[in-house]
Amino acid sequence: MSTATPDTSASHQRPALRIAVITCSDTRGIREDTAGAALEDLIRAEGWEVIDRLVVRDERTLISSAIIRAADDLDADIIITCGGSGLSLRDVTPEATRDVCEREVPGIAEAMRAYSLTITPYAMLSRALCMQRGRHLVINFPGSEKAARENWEGVKAVLPHAVSMMAGEGHGK
Numbered sequence: 001m002s003t004a005t006p007d008t009s010a011s012h013q014r015p016a017l018r019i020a021v022i023t024c025s026d027t028r029g030i031r032e033d034t035a036g037a038a039l040e041d042l043i044r045a046e047g048w049e050v051i052d053r054l055v056v057r058d059e060r061t062l063i064s065s066a067i068i069r070a071a072d073d074l075d076a077d078i079i080i081t082c083g084g085s086g087l088s089l090r091d092v093t094p095e096a097t098r099d100v101c102e103r104e105v106p107g108i109a110e111a112m113r114a115y116s117l118t119i120t121p122y123a124m125l126s127r128a129l130c131m132q133r134g135r136h137l138v139i140n141f142p143g144s145e146k147a148a149r150e151n152w153e154g155v156k157a158v159l160p161h162a163v164s165m166m167a168g169e170g171h172g173k
Contacts, residue, residue, distance in 0.1 A: 017048040017163055018077045020070035023055040024063050024084035024093045025143060030055050035082050035148040039141065042152050051076055058084050063096035071136035077163045079136060083143025085128040093140050094129045101131035101138055108139060108155055108162075115154030116147065123147075135166040 021043070023036040030036075033055055040050045051074055056062045063081065070079040084093030108130035116123030128140035128151075139155070141148045165171075 017043075017046075017159060018051045018075065019043050019048055020052040020074055020076040020079045021050060021054075021082060022063070022066045022070065022079065023053075023082040023143070024058050024096075025055055026058045026090060028055060033082075034145040035141070035143055038145045039080060039082060039148055039152060042149065042156070046156065058090045058092060060092045060096045060099065063093055064100045067097065067100050067133065067138055071133045071138075076136060077166075078159060079133075079138045080141055081138065082141045082148055085126055085140045085142060087125055087127070091127070094127045097129050097131055097138050097140060101133045103132040105130040105132060105137065105162075108137075108158070111158075112139075112141075112151040112154050116150050119150055132166065137162055137166065 021036050021039050023033045025033070030053070036053055036055070040053055043050050052070060054066065056066050063084065067079055067081070070076045081093050081097065084091045084096075109126075109128050112128060113123050113126055116126070126142060128142070130137065130139045132138070137159075141151050
């Protein structure tokens with residue numbers, strides 16, 4: 001089965017995206033956050049800007065507040081949460097995301113799981129969401145560095161187009 005791949009060639013102009021990374025963890029600080037650090041490196045490798053990177057505890061209100069701040073105060077195009085989307089009872093990132101976002105974008109979360117399923121059957125245990133808060137995209141990534149890298153590879157190519165669409169620029173960009 002063949003799937004279409006978005007154009008990621010150098011001639012395809014990509015906007016300079018502004019991205020915030022929020023790691024949700026009770027056990028890691030910024031120094032121990034290898035998944036968030038890896039995502040920061042991957043974002044910068046695309047020529048995009050990381051406007052904030054922080055770690056918050058696995059508390060629904062703290063995660064929601066960090067998402068609101070990244071969207072409303074920092075004006076991030078994309079907010080990546082890292083961690084808290086599994087089956088542990090402390091994993092509340094999808095619920096926190098749903099609390100402060102209006103519209104689901106299920107295809108991105110489905111694509112992340114589908115991509116990861118080619119690598120591990122454990123991908124089906126992810127409860128990750130992708131949602132919009134106004135014109136800001138919030139994507140729940142897994143908390144392990146390996147899984148975060150894999151999920152990034154599965155979705156990075158569509159992010160510029162998603163941001164353009166949310167900005168009302170249509171399909172021509």
